[in-house]
Amino acid sequence: MRNRVTLADVAKAAGVNAATVSRSLNPATESQVSKETARKIKKISKDLGYTPNTVARGLRTRKSLTIGVVIPDLTNPIFPPIVRGIDSYLIPRGYSAFVVNTDGNHEIEQTLISSLMERQVDGLIVATGHTEGDLLTQYHQRGVKVVMVNRESPGIPFPAVTSDDSAGISAIIEHLVALGHKNFIHLAGPADSSTGLLRSRTFVSECKRLGISGKVIKNESYSIDEGQAAVDKLLDHGTRNFSAIVAGNDLLALGAYHSLRTHGLKCPEDVSVVGFNNMPFTADFQPPMTTVNAPHFDMGVEAARLLLSQIDGIDTAPVKVTLPVSLIIRGSTARVL
Amino acid sequence: MRNRVTLADVAKAAGVNAATVSRSLNPATESQVSKETARKIKKISKDLGYTPNTVARGLRTRKSLTIGVVIPDLTNPIFPPIVRGIDSYLIPRGYSAFVVNTDGNHEIEQTLISSLMERQVDGLIVATGHTEGDLLTQYHQRGVKVVMVNRESPGIPFPAVTSDDSAGISAIIEHLVALGHKNFIHLAGPADSSTGLLRSRTFVSECKRLGISGKVIKNESYSIDEGQAAVDKLLDHGTRNFSAIVAGNDLLALGAYHSLRTHGLKCPEDVSVVGFNNMPFTADFQPPMTTVNAPHFDMGVEAARLLLSQIDGIDTAPVKVTLPVSLIIRGSTARVL
């Protein structure tokens, strides 16, 4: 029923062997066939509506032209641009991507990665943090190529594409200090993610360097609810000795917005808030959010490029690519009164 | 290199034929094998770290357990929930999804659908509008199952899952009329999309029914820029005889926000604005957006369910599923002064 026209059908119609058809239709081997035969075969295959079966080809060539993309959650707005960046590099090169969501759950992740492997993906782009990464290491040893994007994998030397988080945090603090702020809260991202760790470390070291007060609050995940709960807890305990909140990402910052509002505090008049990522719509928030722009689309592109160069064996060293960020000053930060 | 352990390896280790291993490992055929042999084979296959090759299996069984999801643009926030809904139904059933972005470009769409077919997808979930849909019809005739989600395909009787847009528009107008509004602008979505068409038709008929003034402005796409440009044009021409804007979706509404703001008009004091979809973060906009909630995740689930039932031959009628919506009243609508 499906896909009735096969190589053999074309071969029969053209009165040649399937091998000849295969060679004619493949640009790399076309030269092995006489011009005339190739022309005839192409015409016939078009007339018959032949469509190659990528799956069968992959079985024989041991290349599926398929890669797996492992992300925590597609509904987190930073991931769609990454995925589209990946696609934009992959698709013109004949690859397709399976995107899977782990929801930050390690077991789910293991299961999904296994299923990707069973589907014979040629490589993996992973955007979830890993402290253990057992399966990934195993597969890597078996020859599967892996590239990390957005987060890094501590311990395992996979190639990785990240944004320059350190520079971002520094820029934020510099900006806030210039506005007269002296007492900071940092809503840190998960400690088992490289971004969370790096951002909070930079926050601490920058505060120390500048001799200002910076308190770090740990969060389990990068979510609005966590951010809100963290600030709620602070304010409910009467802690108000801070004028600025440096959030680990935009979602945590948005949670801070919510908490401040329910506690009758105004942003930026009472407290300045800064996000991280410049995800879509941050400019439309109330107030428009000051944040750090990370080039997510480009990170996706770069990750895909790295992966394919690994697959093609061009570039086998575990290179680290860091893309520059920029501070976007909007309405959620103001001079301290 | 990759995936060294095959059925044949397990068979050799167990001293049996590959067929026996295959039967032992497949729950459906396990009964054909003696309990003891099955047990032994399972143990050995586990010890050896055998992973089935889904691609090879698909070649033989003519089922790839893969489906294609065709959407306009993943960075439009209504699509991630739909995709996740689809995944949530598909993955537990052994399926995986290829998600492709067409950017509303018909040629790109044709190319991507072809490539999905070459990859032997068992079915397609399509979220892009179609006036022509030539390729899709062709494939459907060849036995490929297709389900539409979010939008319908005029003419082609594919099963479809949509939200109850008519009810949504009615609720909006009712709400606005109750607030004393009498002069409406509708920022219509693309006329070649079923949602755009249905929403604007309902808008017109409701205005007629209630005897109020409603002007429709056509837009090429569902984007912030289009919405802004449309309202800009209106205001630049001095047209101000309206007190409420009913947007075809949240992005157009957000564009209206921008335009009003740059023209010194306040929402909702001067003009009320209503969106459609209740996409993420609409509650955090300035002002929080009144909109219609469409159950995108559930629509994805339902579409996946329909598709699998088509594939399994359970349900072959082109059923239409309409999911209920609800009006979410927030801060962008107010009583007319």
Added chain:
DNA sequence: GGGATTACTGCAATCGATTGCACTTCCGCC
């Protein structure tokens, strides 16, 4: 004119699984 290339094309194996059919063995039963 004959041996050596070259240019095409076909044969058949192969990728890793699934499955119809045939075969053997073992029981049960008359």
Added chain:
DNA sequence: GGCGGAAGTGCAATCGATTGCAGTAATCCC
């Protein structure tokens, strides 16, 4: 004791392509 049937397993074909090797015919060169 022999026959029928069931249970368990193996053989080999198959899915749709790719590719090393071999074979044929044409061409070249001395």
